[in-house]
Amino acid sequence: MILENKKYLSFAHYLADEAGKILFKHYKSKKLKKTFKNSNKRKELVTNIDIKIENIVRKAIFSKFPSHNILGEEKGFTNKGSDFTWIIDPIDGTKAFASGIPLFGFMVSLKYKDDIILGLVDQPILKERYWNNHNASFLNKKKINTSNIMNLSDATIACTDPNMFNNFNDLKKTIFNKCNFIRWGTDVIGYLRCAEGIIDAVIEKDIKIWDVAAVEPIIRMAGGIITTWDGKKVGSNDTICAANNPTIHNTLLKKLQKFL
Structure with missing residues (x-):
């Protein structure tokens, strides 16, 4: 390799x-x-x-x-x-x-x-x-390594800025109100804490490839998954869903489908 x-x-x-x-x-x-x-x-x-x-x-x-x-x-x-x-x-x-x-x-x-x-x-x-x-x-x-949290209700989610989202109130009802709690203002540190097993997921929008390229293999090699909201490779569009494991990731992707 x-x-x-x-x-x-x-x-x-x-x-x-x-x-x-x-x-x-x-x-x-x-x-x-x-x-x-x-x-x-x-x-x-x-x-x-x-x-x-x-x-x-x-x-x-x-x-x-x-x-x-x-x-x-x-x-x-x-x-x-x-x-x-x-x-x-x-x-x-x-x-x-x-x-x-x-x-x-x-x-x-x-x-x-x-x-x-x-x-x-x-x-x-x-x-x-x-x-x-x-x-x-x-x-x-x-x-x-990433965490072993399996339920959204137990998960901590990070995001840099609620102003990233056009439909923040709907996202809040669909995802943010259903998780354990959400941490705002994280920038790159949210992704890093996800790789480290402290935060369980990151959801963001209006993201450029240089914002997340470095964290993609770090999260992946730590046991997590990071894709766009429609499950494609990082950089395919401006959305990001990073998670500690396939269970949380799939749960979030299903909820994010309505916002594509």
Whole structure:
């Protein structure tokens, strides 16, 4: 398998180390340059540090793997015609970063043809790094697994923002009111806690591939499932349903069908 060649994983860790130094240096800085870009329904915050990190990461990838494609949140797609594509989110949780709240992370993943084979998310302030190899997922050096919750009524669900949903009140009646409780404002950490077995599911909409590419193999190798609301591969559309196991995932997908 490709990931049995450790050069890709080692390189992803190197990228996270470099990005983490920058994030740590500028955390709680009062000199951040902030702008907004429109993304579908939402205005998204961008800082000069988002752009700086992506530029540095792109340069490193081009130097190490000059034939590989790159897709980044801030600079778009560079197509080299390769089977390999590196996907970058320089800061997931930019609003948290710009507000001095430590719930943000650097995300990088590697896609081979149609499959995301490697994901790494580094949260430098929390000193938490989630990643996968060819058969397991880890938090730092500790192997992690999803939870064994089987009933929606016992499940904790995470989501970043209720404004993602056009039909929030209907979703609330159909799903959110039927779970144990829901945690808002999670960004990437919701997915990571799902992989770790603390949160049981994540439901989101208006999601770009760089928002979730890195967590897809981490959740999968930890024993979970992550797809679109119609059960397709991550990135097929802008919806996401991640869950700890097939039972919860199937329960949620059935309830989400009416919202497609």
